[in-house]
Amino acid sequence: MMDDEQELTCQELVELVTEYLEGTLSPEDRVRFEAHLVTCPGCRTYLEQMRQTIELLGRITEEMIPERAKAELLHAFRTWKRG
Amino acid sequence: MAGSAPLDPSSPAASEDDRRLVEALRAGDEGAFTELLERYHTALVRLAMIYVADRAVAEEVAQETWLGVLQGIDRFEGRASLKTWIFHILLNCARTRRHREARSIPFSAFWNPASEPDEPAVEPERFLPGDHPTWPHHWNAFPEPWSGLEDRLVARETYTYIRQVIEALPLHQREVITLRDIEGWTPSEVCAALGVSEANQRVLLHRARSRVRRALEQYLREQ
Numbered sequence: 519m520m521d522d523e524q525e526l527t528c529q530e531l532v533e534l535v536t537e538y539l540e541g542t543l544s545p546e547d548r549v550r551f552e553a554h555l556v557t558c559p560g561c562r563t564y565l566e567q568m569r570q571t572i573e574l575l576g577r578i579t580e581e582m583i584p585e586r587a588k589a590e591l592l593h594a595f596r597t598w599k600r601g
Numbered sequence: 602m603a604g605s606a607p608l609d610p611s612s613p614a615a616s617e618d619d620r621r622l623v624e625a626l627r628a629g630d631e632g633a634f635t636e637l638l639e640r641y642h643t644a645l646v647r648l649a650m651i652y653v654a655d656r657a658v659a660e661e662v663a664q665e666t667w668l669g670v671l672q673g674i675d676r677f678e679g680r681a682s683l684k685t686w687i688f689h690i691l692l693n694c695a696r697t698r699r700h701r702e703a704r705s706i707p708f709s710a711f712w713n714p715a716s717e718p719d720e721p722a723v724e725p726e727r728f729l730p731g732d733h734p735t736w737p738h739h740w741n742a743f744p745e746p747w748s749g750l751e752d753r754l755v756a757r758e759t760y761t762y763i764r765q766v767i768e769a770l771p772l773h774q775r776e777v778i779t780l781r782d783i784e785g786w787t788p789s790e791v792c793a794a795l796g797v798s799e800a801n802q803r804v805l806l807h808r809a810r811s812r813v814r815r816a817l818e819q820y821l822r823e824q
């Protein structure tokens with residue numbers, strides 16, 4: 519039996535996910551976190567969903583600067599240069 | 602206008618590339634200005650939209666920012682990166698605009714996440730009660746893996762939905778998740794731009810990401 523004091527619950531783990539991904543957990547907490555993952559499919563899915571969420575956010579499409587805005591700003595630039 | 606609040610000295614300093622662009626800009630090189638516009642303009646507009654709901658107003662704020670950049674370029678000292686400096690000007694412009702139109706609460710040294718209501722990452726009813734004989738505080742039903750997500754995600758509706766979720770987040774959460782996860786900034790860049798501590802930045806990021814995950818879970822279940 520593992521010491522109950524040492525074992526993370528699922529409800530605790532979900533609150534540590536960001537610190538885990540940011541690499542800011544203490545070495546001891548990191549070990550407890552990963553030990554829980556090994557035995558818990560639910561938390562493995564949860565962590566994967568957080569990773570998918572972050573990846574999705576990073577793919578919100580890059581747009582191009584509208585030509586009209588660019589033209590206006592370049593005009594402002596030329597005015598500034600002369601001033 | 603530019604630099605009314607001091608920049609965090611711990612933020613990354615200007616790179617070689619930054620210095621090249623600044624020198625070119627000071628010399629009136631239009632190519633350097635175009636390069637900056639193409640690199641940052643759309644991100645400036647997206648960030649401005651955190652503060653002003655209207656896209657046209659956000660465009661104005663971005664344009665105002667560029668004028669601020671030109672007016673202030675001679676004073677750029679390179680202690681922060683050029684990107685941090687430009688976005689710092691944007692934040693000042695956007696917050697000023699927001700103040701004019703509505704009330705906003707900028708970060709203060711005294712902002713403390715503990716002063717806000719507790720916000721669990723996952724609804725408490727998803728877990729077994731604390732007096733459960735074998736599995737206290739463990740999942741009562743495992744989350745369902747998001748299979749086939751790739752196919753779903755190519756759909757524009759999913760992105761539109763996520764944008765709506767982000768727009769509905771509390772202001773500080775929206776600021777942090779936009780910069781970190783959409784714009785890809787580093788934690789120290791975000792802390793420098795928003796004037797928030799690393800620890801508080803993480804709390805806000807955690808709450809924001811957790812909310813987006815919950816919303817996505819619900820969205821995918823309903824499809």
Ligand SMILES: [Zn+2]
Pocket residue numbers: 527528531554558560561739740
């Ligand atoms: Zn678990």
